[in-house]
Every structure is written in C-alpha cells, then in structure tokens.
Amino acid sequence: xxxxxxxxxxxxxxxxxxxxxxxxxxxxxxxxxxxxxxxxxxxxxxxxxxxxxxxxxxxxxxxxxxxxxxxxxxxxxxxxxxxxxxxxxxxxxxxxxxxxxxxxxxxxxxxxxxxxxxxxxxxxxxxxxxxxxxxxxxxxxxxxxxxxxxxxxxxxxxxxxxxxxxxxxxxxxxxxxxxxxxxxxxxxxxxxxxxxxxxxxxxxxxxxxxxxxxxxxxxxxxxxxxxxxxxxxxxxxxxxxxxxxxxxxxxxxxxxxxxxxxxxxxxxxxxxxxxxxxxxxxxxxxxxxxxxxxxxxxxxxxxxxxxxxxxxxxxxxxxxxxxxxxxxxxxxxxxxxxxxxxxxxxxxxxxxxxxxxxxxxxxxxxxxxxxxxxxxxxxxxxxxxxxxxxxxxxxxxxxxxxxxxxxxxxxxxxxxxxxxxxxxxxxxxxxxxxxxxxxxxxxxxxxxxxxxxxxxxxxxxxxxxxxxxxxxxxxxxxxxxxxxxxxxxxxxxxxxxxxxxxxxxxxxxxxxxxxxxxxxxxxxxxxxxxxxxxxxxxxxxxxxxxxxxxxxxxxxxxxxxxxxxxxxxxxxxxxxx
Amino acid sequence: xxxxxxxxxxxxxxxxxxxxxxxxxxxxxxxxxxxxxxxxxxxxxxxxxxxxxxxxxxxxxxxxxxxxxxxxxxxxxxxxxxxxxxxxxxxxxxxxxxxxxxxxxxxxxxxxxxxxxxxxxxxxxxxxxxxxxxxxxxxxxxxxxxxxxxxxxxxxxxxxxxxxxxxxxxxxxxxxxxxxxxxxxxxxxxxxxxxxxxxxxxxxxxxxxxxxxxxxxxxxxxxxxxxxxxxxxxxxxxxxxxxxx
Numbered sequence: 001x002x003x004x005x006x007x008x009x010x011x012x013x014x015x016x017x018x019x020x021x022x023x024x025x026x027x028x029x030x031x032x033x034x035x036x037x038x039x040x041x042x043x044x045x046x047x048x049x050x051x052x053x054x055x056x057x058x059x060x061x062x063x064x065x066x067x068x069x070x071x072x073x074x075x076x077x078x079x080x081x082x083x084x085x086x087x088x089x090x091x092x093x094x095x096x097x098x099x100x101x102x103x104x105x106x107x108x109x110x111x112x113x114x115x116x117x118x119x120x121x122x123x124x125x126x127x128x129x130x131x132x133x134x135x136x137x138x139x140x141x142x143x144x145x146x147x148x149x150x151x152x153x154x155x156x157x158x159x160x161x162x163x164x165x166x167x168x169x170x171x172x173x174x175x176x177x178x179x180x181x182x183x184x185x186x187x188x189x190x191x192x193x194x195x196x197x198x199x200x201x202x203x204x205x206x207x208x209x210x211x212x213x214x215x216x217x218x219x220x221x222x223x224x225x226x227x228x229x230x231x232x233x234x235x236x237x238x239x240x241x242x243x244x245x246x247x248x249x250x251x252x253x254x255x256x257x258x259x260x261x262x263x264x265x266x267x268x269x270x271x272x273x274x275x276x277x278x279x280x281x282x283x284x285x286x287x288x289x290x291x292x293x294x295x296x297x298x299x300x301x302x303x304x305x306x307x308x309x310x311x312x313x314x315x316x317x318x319x320x321x322x323x324x325x326x327x328x329x330x331x332x333x334x335x336x337x338x339x340x341x342x343x344x345x346x347x348x349x350x351x352x353x354x355x356x357x358x359x360x361x362x363x364x365x366x367x368x369x370x371x372x373x374x375x376x377x378x379x380x381x382x383x384x385x386x387x388x389x390x391x392x393x394x395x396x397x398x399x400x401x402x403x404x405x406x407x408x409x410x411x412x413x414x415x416x417x418x419x420x421x422x423x424x425x426x427x428x429x430x431x432x433x434x435x436x437x438x439x440x441x442x443x444x445x446x447x448x449x450x451x452x453x454x455x456x457x458x459x460x461x462x463x464x465x466x467x468x469x470x471x472x473x474x475x476x477x478x479x480x481x482x483x484x485x486x487x488x489x490x491x492x493x494x495x496x497x498x499x500x501x502x503x504x505x506x507x508x509x510x511x512x513x514x515x516x517x518x519x520x521x522x523x524x525x526x527x528x529x530x531x532x533x534x535x536x537x538x539x540x541x542x543x544x545x546x547x548x549x550x551x552x553x554x555x556x557x558x559x560x561x562x563x564x565x566x567x568x569x570x571x572x573x574x575x576x577x
Numbered sequence: 578x579x580x581x582x583x584x585x586x587x588x589x590x591x592x593x594x595x596x597x598x599x600x601x602x603x604x605x606x607x608x609x610x611x612x613x614x615x616x617x618x619x620x621x622x623x624x625x626x627x628x629x630x631x632x633x634x635x636x637x638x639x640x641x642x643x644x645x646x647x648x649x650x651x652x653x654x655x656x657x658x659x660x661x662x663x664x665x666x667x668x669x670x671x672x673x674x675x676x677x678x679x680x681x682x683x684x685x686x687x688x689x690x691x692x693x694x695x696x697x698x699x700x701x702x703x704x705x706x707x708x709x710x711x712x713x714x715x716x717x718x719x720x721x722x723x724x725x726x727x728x729x730x731x732x733x734x735x736x737x738x739x740x741x742x743x744x745x746x747x748x749x750x751x752x753x754x755x756x757x758x759x760x761x762x763x764x765x766x767x768x769x770x771x772x773x774x775x776x777x778x779x780x781x782x783x784x785x786x787x788x789x790x791x792x793x794x795x796x797x798x799x800x801x802x803x804x805x806x807x808x809x810x811x812x813x814x815x816x817x818x819x820x821x822x
Contacts, residue, residue, distance in 0.1 A: 307665065307667050307704065307705070307706040307709075310667075310670065314670065314673050314674060314677060315677070316673070316676060316677065316681075316682060316683035316686050316687075317677070317680070317682060317683060318677065320677065320678050323674055323677040323678055324678075326674075327663060327666060327674055330665050330666060330670070331663065331664070331665040331666075333665075334665040334706070335664075335665055397661050397663075398627075399622065399625075399627045399657070399661070400661040402625070402626055402627040403625050403626065403627060403650065403653075403655050404650065404678050404679075405646070405647045405648070405649075405650035405651040405653075405678065405679060405680075406647065406678060407647060567646070568629065570628065570629075
C-alpha cells in the first residue's frame with residue numbers, strides 16, 4: 001500500500017517535472033519561468049541585512065499562530081467549500097476503488113499521496129522567513145509546520161464532508177448531528193462572552209505595553225472554556241515554535257495526539273459519508289478535467305440542489321450585452337453558495353453588536369464606518385480579480401459564444417458588465433453604509449456636507465474604475481488565454497507564478513496608463529470646480545466626473561478593440577497549446 | 578440556403594479543409610461524413626462562424642458569414658455533440674436568454690418556449706439547472722435552444738450522442754420535420770445508418786477534400802466498382818486510401 005503510494009507520488013512528481021522542463025522550449029513558458037525564478041530568489045535567497053529584526057517575544061508568536069489557526073479553521077467552517085482536499089482523480093477512482101483495498105486503505109493512500117506537496121509547502125514557508133539563512137535546526141520548523149499543514153488539511157477535509165452532508169441531506173443531517181451542533185454553539189457563545197468580558201483588561205494591557213498585552217492575551221486564551229478550545233491549537237503550533245531540539249521533542253507528543261485525533265476524525269467521517277465523498281470527488285475531478293480540456297462545458301457538482309430564484313427576470317427584448325450581463329449576475333448569485341448568506345448574517349450580527357455596546361457605541365460606530373470603507377476599497381481594488389464570471393469563465397464556452405449573432409464588442413461588454421454591476425452595487429452599499437454610520441457620529445473636522453460631497457465623488461468614480469480594471473482582466477484572458485486561469489482549474493509551477501506575475505504587472509501598468517489622462521482631467525475638474533466657487537470637498541465632484549468621463553471614453557475604445565479581437569481571434573488554438 | 582465556395586482552413590502548414598464547395602437547399606438534409614481527422618468538425622465550425630476560414634466564402638440565406646456575421650448567424654443554429662450549457666441558468670432561463678440574443682421577441686418567445694419544452698419533454702425540468710439534468714436532457718435543452726429562433730439553416734454534429742432509443746427517434750423526427758418545413762440541414766455523423774436513413778444527399782470528405790457529393794445512388798453510379806455495396810463499404814472504399822483514422 002505505502003509502496004504503491006510512494007511509487008505513484010515519486011513517478012508523478014518526476015514526470016511532471018520532466019513535462020514542465022520540456023515545456024520551457026516554448027518562449028512564453030521560458031520567460032515566465034525566468035520571472036518565477038527571479039521572484040523566488042528575491043523572496044527567499046536575496047541577502048538581507050538583519051535576520052530577525054527587533055526581538056519578537058515567543059509568547060506573541062504563539063498567540064498569533066493560535067489566533068491565525070483559529071481564524072483559518074473558522075473561515076473554513078463558515079466560508080469553506082464542500083470540495084474535499086482529498087478529492088480523487090478519475091484515475092485514482094478507477095484504480096483504487098476497484099482494487100482489492102478496503103475503503104480505509106484507499107483513504108490512507110490518498111492521505112499519503114498528499115504529504116509530498118504539504119512537505120514542500122512547509123519547506124517553502126520556512127525558507128520564506130529564513131532571511132536567506134538555513135541552519136540545520138530549521139528542519140524542526142519544517143517538520144513542525146508540516147504537522148500543522150497536514151492537520152489543517154485533514155480538518156478542511158472533515159469540514160468539507162460535513163458541509164457536503166448538510167447540502168445533501170439538509171435538515172436531516174442537522175438533526176442527526178444536533179448534539180454536536182449544540183455543543184459547538186454553546187462553546188462559541190461562551191467564547192464570545194469570555195472575550196467580551198476580558199476585552200477591557202486586554203485593551204488596557206496592550207495600551208500599557210504590547211508585551212504585557214500578549215502575556216495577558218495568552219493567559220486569557222489558556223484558562224476556562226477558551227483554554228479547552230485553544231489547547232489543540234496550541235499543542236499543534238508549539239513544535240514549530242520550539243526554541244531548540246529538546247523543546248521540539250518535548251512538544252511533539254501533544255501535537256501528534258492532535259494529528260492522530262484528526263486522522264481518526266477524518267477516516268470516520270469519510271467512511272460515514274463515503275458515498276457522498278466518492279461521488280462528489282469523482283464529479284469534481286471530472287469537472288476539473290473537463291475545464292482543463294478547454295473543450296467541453298464542465299458538469300457542475302451534482303449535489304442535486306435546486307437553483308436559487310433568479311434575482312431579476314430577463315426582459316424579452318433589449319441589448320444582447322445586457323442579457324449576457326444578466327447571465328453573469330445570475331451565475332455569481334447562484335454560485336456564491338452559502339457564503340453570501342453567511343457574510344450578510346455576520347454583517348447583521350456585527351451591526352447589532354455595535355449597536356448594543358451602549359456608551360461605547362461611538363468607538364464601535366467609528367470602527368464600523370472604517371470597516372465599510374475598507375471593504376468598499378477592497379471591492380474596488382481586488383473585486384475585479386475575485387469575481388470571474390465573465391470571459392475568464394466563458395472563454396471555455398468560446399465556440400458557443402462565437403455562434404451567437406452578437407457583435408464582439410457587445411459580447412465583451414456584456415461579459416464584463418456582469419461583475420461590474422455586482423461590484424458597483426457592493427461598493428455603493430459600502431460607501432452608503434459608511435456615510436449613514438458617520439451620520440450617527442460627531443465629526444467636527446468632517447462636516448456632513450463634505451461627507452455628502454465625498455460620497456458623491458466616490459460613487460461617481462467607483463463604477464468606472466471597476467469597469468476599467470475588469471476590462472483589463474478580460475482583455476488579458478482574451479489576448480493571453482494560456483496565461484490566465486480560465487474556469488476553476490488551478491495549475492502549479494514556477495512558470496505559472498511567473499505568468500501570473502507578468503499578467504499582474506501588465507494589468508497594473510495598463511491601469512496606470514489608463515489613469516494618467518483620467519487623473520489629469522480629474523485635476524482639471526477640481527480646478528474648474530474651484531473657479532466655479534465650489535468649496536473644499538465639493539470640488540472632488542467635478543473631479544470625479546472628469547475621471548469617470550475619461551475612463552469611460554477609454555473603456556469604450558478598449559471595448560471596440562477587444563470586440564474586433566474577439567471576432568478575429570481563436571483562443572481555443574491558444575488553449576490547446 | 579447554405580452556400581460554401583472554396584472553403585479552406587489552414588493551421589500553420591496543416592491543411593484542415595481544402596477548397597470545399599457545396600450548397601444545401603431549403604428542405605434538404607446533407608450528411609457530412611468522413612473518417613476521424615477528415616475536417617468535418619473544422620467545416621462545421623467554419624460554417625457556424627466559430628472559426629474564420631483562411632480562404633473561401635460562406636453564405637447563409639444570402640448573407641455572407643464574414644461580412645455580415647450577425648445577420649447570417651440569426652438564421653443559423655448549431656447543435657454540437659456535447660451540449661454547451663451555462664451552469665447557473667435554469668432550463669427556461671437558457672431559452673429566454675437565447676430568445677433575447679436571437680431577437681425572438683416577447684410574444685414569439687412566450688409561445689415557442691412552452692411548446693418546445695413540451696415537445697422535448699422538458700416541461701417538468703423548466704426550473705432545473707444543468708446540474709440536475711441527465712446527459713440526454715442536457716442534449717435536449719441544447720436542441721431546444723437551437724430550434725427556438727426557428728433557424729433556416731441547421732447544423733448537427735453527432736446529434737444522437739447520449740440519447741436513449743426514444744430520444745434518438747425523436748431527434749431523427751425533429752431533423753426531418755425541420756427540413757420538411759424548409760430548413761437546410763447539415764448533419765455530421767459517423768453513424769452511416771443514420772445518414773442513410775434521413776439524409777437526402779451525402780458529402781464525403783477525406784483529408785479536408787471533397788471526395789464525393791450527391792445522393793448515395795449518384796455516388797455509386799459514379800463508381801461502377803461500388804455497385805451493390807452497402808453504404809459502409811462505399812464509405813470505406815472512398816476513404817480507405819491513405820486513411821490515418
């Protein structure tokens with residue numbers, strides 16, 4: 001069993017390397033590989049002046065690691081996918097499930113196979129923070145991190161299985177695990193109450209001295225209910241943070257206990273949800289294979305769940321671009337899974353919590369307004385990279401798109417318009433949320449009229465900035481389909497890192513070029529506003545109009561060009577290569 | 578209705594299609610046959626406007642596909658062997674979306690969509706996304722999308738793939754019925770009995786070149802050595818020399 005797994009891992013790794021090296025004969029991969037190598041050199045091996053900076057208390061490291069791990073686990077349960085990290089490939093399904101192996105042996109096989117990438121990730125992570133030095137003792141860190149990553153992967157696997165079971169069986173599954181859910185809910189409630197009770201003391205300690213703050217936080221984390229919740233996290237991270245070999249060995253048993261617990265948990269869960277797991281794994285693997293082939297529509301995960309109701313009904317007549325945009329909005333709405341309701345739920349809870357703070361509400365409202373602005377800003381900057389229901393998804397259905405009686409420019413516009421609509425709505429909601437929250441605050445330095453002006457200016461500029469960024473991403477997919485991840489497929493390798501870096505740099509350069517004239521016109525708008533007698537922040541409004549108009553003209557020109565590119569080009573030929 | 582002149586497609590040095598010329602009149606069903614790699618798919622993809630020909634012209638209902646692609650494509654439907662569907666649109670939404678793209682109009686869409694759903698036995702699945710459909714149902718949905726705008730030119734690529742016997746029979750009836758009401762149909766398939774059963778003429782291509790075009794009787798008449806042979810034997814005789822299939 002172990003021999004077979006190791007053989008498969010070894011040969012797969014060697015053949016993958018050989019294939020990647022052979023691919024370097026193509027200039028586009030060679031250039032990307034060179035960029036990737038330079039990137040890793042800069043990240044890991046470049047000489048640095050100091051190797052640790054100012055003394056960082058070990059206790060702080062442990063606390064941060066525990067909180068990070070807790071956040072990861074929570075994120076996993078709340079927003080994670082039901083796609084197991086242990087999904088079987090079609091070949092694995094075919095060979096392993098028909099082989100004379102028990103289901104547990106099959107799982108062991110999969111677990112074993114996944115260890116090589118996890119080990120390499122641990123090694124890379126340690127190298128990243130090694131400051132260019134790698135003494136022999138660092139191997140402890142690698143091994144410690146390996147334990148952390150392997151456990152995290154198993155934890156993710158269990159979470160995915162539970163999520164899958166819930167999606168398959170709904171209320172029945174909830175009822176079946178009612179006891180577990182009750183315990184989890186009680187522990188979560190006690191944790192929140194403890195944190196709330198201890199918060200003032202912790203605030204005071206951190207204000208006094210961060211070291212004292214971390215000591216106090218560590219003490220809070222290790223007593224009462226929190227102590228029980230945090231114990232496995234602490235046990236797991238401690239070997240990786242051990243100061244010396246003796247410390248590492250002493251901390252190892254507790255960590256191994258956590259690993260063993262996760263192994264048993266995963267195996268029991270996998271066997272319990274066996275059919276669900278295997279079916280979903282097969283479907284997922286087929287889906288990825290289909291996406292990678294670039295030929296067929298990927299069958300989605302067949303969980304048998306009903307589609308959400310459409311947000312809006314498509315009008316029978318109108319421009320094709322709006323129809324395509326409508327399709328992409330539906331895809332985003334229906335494809336967001338449970339994440340969207342969870343995010344909205346958390347948002348409501350946060351707002352309610354802030355409102356319940358009584359006298360301390362002022363600070364809470366400030367935090368809330370700031371959070372709205374941060375989220376709005378992130379939507380503006382990162383949103384177009386995250387929402388990909390446009391050409392980045394649909395180019396895999398390229399032949400279908402080409403068959404439509406629609407001009408290329410309309411099609412590209414429609415594709416980009418979907419994510420732009422959603423992101424604009426989110427950005428506007430955040431801006432309005434920040435504005436509305438600010439109305440409850442007394443901000444003498446920022447009068448309400450100025451806030452209205454800022455809201456207007458930002459609301460005018462946001463959609464065009466989002467449009468241009470989204471259009472650049474779509475242009476990259478159209479012009480360099482082999483360099484952009486189309487659909488959900490994920491590829492690895494140094495040259496892929498290089499390709500992503502080049503694409504990202506290219507996008508930033510293009511955005512910069514697009515912004516130069518727009519900012520000049522915006523500055524002109526501000527000046528004109530001043531001449532027209534507008535005060536302070538209100539001058540930003542004509543500036544934003546100038547910015548939006550210029551970017552709008554640029555976007556239209558880009559659309560016309562990209563439409564011609566779409567009409568003439570053959571991305572399928574690129575994808576095949 | 579469909580007129581192809583000197584259609585040529587090169588991929589670098591590879592000649593995928595070499596100077597193909599033919600026409601399909603309204604009411605006619607032309608069978609496109611050839612061994613693997615003969616250029617059938619390239620021909621079909623060129624006819625639909627997916628691929629730009631290197632040389633030659635394609636006209637659909639008198640509209641040049643290169644010069645006036647939007648008008649030409651409005652009269653055209655391509656039903657691929659593998660249904661291409663959007664994973665987050667329901668069956669009915671696929672049809673509404675297609676209606677909008679092809680400019681079908683509210684009244685016609687409201688009339689045709691339930692009729693097509695009923696004809697293809699998809700009424701009960703109108704609210705389902707592709708995830709919830711079987712392979713055959715997905716194929717039916719792709720066909721419904723193709724038929725919705727009542728195209729004058731229909732192109733089928735291996736239309737029976739994935740269908741059960743009843744589905745196959747219905748599909749054949751659909752093809753024949755569309756031709757009967759005046760559509761020009763091209764059907765690409767390796768199933769020679771299907772071609773023999775429903776095609777009025779056959780176009781045999783090999784290595785991108787036209788090898789034979791006409792009714793089966795005309796093709797056999799042009800080759801006395803093929804007298805009395807089955808279509809399969811005729812096909813093999815026409816394509817066996819140098820075949821790399």
